[in-house]
Amino acid sequence: MSTALYGLRENKRIGRVMRGFSSHLFLILISLIIGMPFIWMISTAFKSPQEVAIFPPIWIPERLRWDNFVVAWESAPFGRFYINSLIVTGWGVVMEVIIAALTGYAFARIEFPGRNLLFMVMLAAMMIPGQMALIPNYVTLFHLGWINKYAGIVMPHISSVFGAFLLRQAFLSMSGELFDAATIDGAGHLRSLLNLALPLARPVVATLTLYLFIAKWNDYLWPLIITNTQDMRTLPVGLVMVRSAEYNIGPEHLMAATLFVLVPVLLVFFMAQRQLIDGIAAGALKG
Amino acid sequence: MDAATISSSRQGVSRWNRRKITDWLAFLGFTAPNFILLAVFTFWPVLYSFYLSFYRWNMIAPTKKFIQLENYARMLEDPIFWQVLRNTTILAVSTVCIKLTIALFLAVLLNQKLKGRDVYRAIVFSPTFTTSVAIAMVWSWVLDPYYGLLKLPLRWLGLASPAWLTDPNWALPAVIIVVIWAGIGYDMVIFLAGLQAISADLYEAARVDGATTWSLFRHVTLPLLSPTTFFLLIISIVGAFKAFDIVAVMTGGGPLNSSNVYVFYLYQNAFRWFKTGYASALAVVLFVIILVITIIQMRLSRRWVHY
Incomplete structure (x- = not known):
């Protein structure tokens, strides 16, 4: 047994x-x-x-050709593309985070008649596919004189629904007594937001910032449409351009150039991989 | 009541009013930037797209010609539109079926106590945040019919590599492969979160009742996971109707529109051929399609999803 x-x-x-x-x-x-x-x-x-041009392919080349990166870098104004991408991404992220924080705080902590209705209006924006807005936004920016300008690349995409929603949740989960105490001490809403709500919500703000950075850095369709000279191209747009026949560069240079675009994203990903994955999972479950 | 209390209560009311008004002003000030931007760049485009869809315009000319429903009528007769719709549907259905199945399987595996779990999770998830243009560039080279990486496993199987991106029969499958490759990680992470939300007690109880691994999966995991599955279903189908980057970079919709998808065709009409009115009609139909998909699935999920 x-x-x-x-x-x-x-x-x-x-x-x-x-x-x-x-x-x-x-x-x-x-x-x-x-x-x-x-x-x-x-x-x-x-x-x-x-x-x-060997098949079956070899994995480790006989000699590491670092000069591939030099050739790739010089095949197009990649320095300029980098600066453009950094400016556009940087501005976009900063402004969208500010807007998300202001909106999230208002919906969480400030009384206003019809606040819930306004919140629904904001959420309704999520149902509208951004691809629908390509032509209208192009026309609007044309009238504003922002075609082929940084503002034209940035402005249409800094309104915040998801981020505002996320931060509202974070602000709502904080104890109301904290805010009451701050009010009694004479703090206005802006001070409460800056000194109380945002520091407490730092992990959420950090995740949102990283997420927006990656999304804006990777954006291709809108910068492709709104820029029309080489010196205004962002990295993804520039990379695709380089592939066309007139540049006549080989796969080794193309892959080197692809790495230019990817390095910042991969760095962010490997540094904050856990935070990003957990943030995505949490956001999706709540949303 | 003496004069002092009256005056103090009056003062209280006015302080309360002042407080309320500052609150309202603060609310307006805080939300105004967002609502102005949403109004200009998100809500107005819906109205303007509707408006433009009744006109013939090349985006440059100062005047637009009102042509009623002609753009919509043309859509019905446009064979490329139907092909694009078919391609997009194929992309949606095949990615949903294959991607969700593999992602669910992966999530179930990763939901066990397993060494190196986080490493697997990070690797599978990594394409999610990778620049889609870069993904398309790398895959164009992976799919190269002469020196591409994918030729290797095909040769082990004794198969010749198709000319993926230049053969009308293979361009769409190539796009589908890449979309699945790029999207599996996201679905897996969401499934994993869904799995972890299922209480372990349920499994214990079922196991005590003698349930097998398969029946646990079939009768506990799947039903309880159905809200997650529906969420991913919506996201994936809508994603196919919004797909642009991979197609634009890998195939340019070709050859012969065999891999053209909805948004790429819209882009071609709007910004290559300057058929602004027709492209706006396409945008309106896209809006309606996505709205209908969302509503249908919300309805169905009410009936099918077990919470």
Whole structure:
């Protein structure tokens, strides 16, 4: 009897080990499928033109060709693209976070008749696909004289619904007594927001900032439409341009140039990976 | 009541009023920037798109010609529009089916106590935040029919690589593969969050009743996960109707519109061919499609989703 029981337990243990093993096998397979294109890109960026044209491919080139990056950088005004992307992303993120904080605070902490109705109006904006606004916004910006200007790239996309919603939740979850105390001490709403609400909501603000940074850095369609000279292109738009035949550069240079665009995003991702993933999961569950 | 209390209560009322008015002003001041921006760049475009869809205009000419419903009538007769709609539907359905299935499976695996869980999660999630233009660039090279990476596993299977991006039969599948590759991580993370919200006690109770792993999954996990699944379903289908970057960079909608999708066709009409009126009609229909999908799924989810 005891041996039979032992055997059963042993079977269960083996079963668990096997299941763990097959889980790892499948997860490693998927990780490889997801990871390989990245490794392939990096590997290609260091190859010589001859090494690029070998099949089956080699993974580690004979010599690391750092000069691929120099050639890629000089094939187009990438310095300028970088500055443009930094300016546009920086301004966009700062303004959108400010707007999100102001709106979120107002909806969480300031009484106003019809506040809930206004909140619904704001949420309704989420139902409108941004792609619908391409032509109207182009026309509006044309009248404002903002075509091919930084303002034209930034302004249409700094209104905040998701961020305002997120921060409102954060501000609502704070104790009301704190705010009452601040009011009794004579603090106005702006002071309460700056000295009380925002510091307490720092993790949410940080996640929102990172998320907006990545989203704005990656944006392609709108800058493509609104810019029309090379010196105003952002990195993603410039990168696609470089690929066209007139630049005549090989896959190794193209992958090097792709890395220019990706490096800031990958840095942010690996530094704050856990925060970003948890933020996404939490946001989706609440929303 | 003596004079002193009356005057103090009057003072109280006026202080209260003043407080209320400053609150209202603060509210208006705080929310005005956002609402002005939303009005100009989000709500106005809906009205203006409707308006423009009844006109013929090239975006440059000072005058627009009112043509009633002609743009919409043209859409019905435009074979490319129907092809684009078909492509977009194929993209939506195939990505939803394949992506959600794999993502759910991954999430279930990662919901166990497993060594290296966070590493797997980070790797699978990494494409979510990767610049889509960069993804398209890298994949164009992965799909290269001569020296591309994907040729390797195909050769192990004894298959020749199709000319993915230049063959009308393979361009759309190529786009689908990349969209799935790029989107799996997000779905997985959301599923994982959904799984973690399911109470462990439920599993314990079911297991005590002798439920097998499969019946646990079928009768506990799936029903309780249905709100998450519906959320991802909406996001994915709507995502297909908003897809642009991958198609624009990898195939440019070609060859012969075989991989053209809704927003890319809208973009072509608006900013390549300057058919502003027609493109606006497309935008209006896009708006309606997305609205209808959302409403249908909200209705269905009420019936099917078990909370």
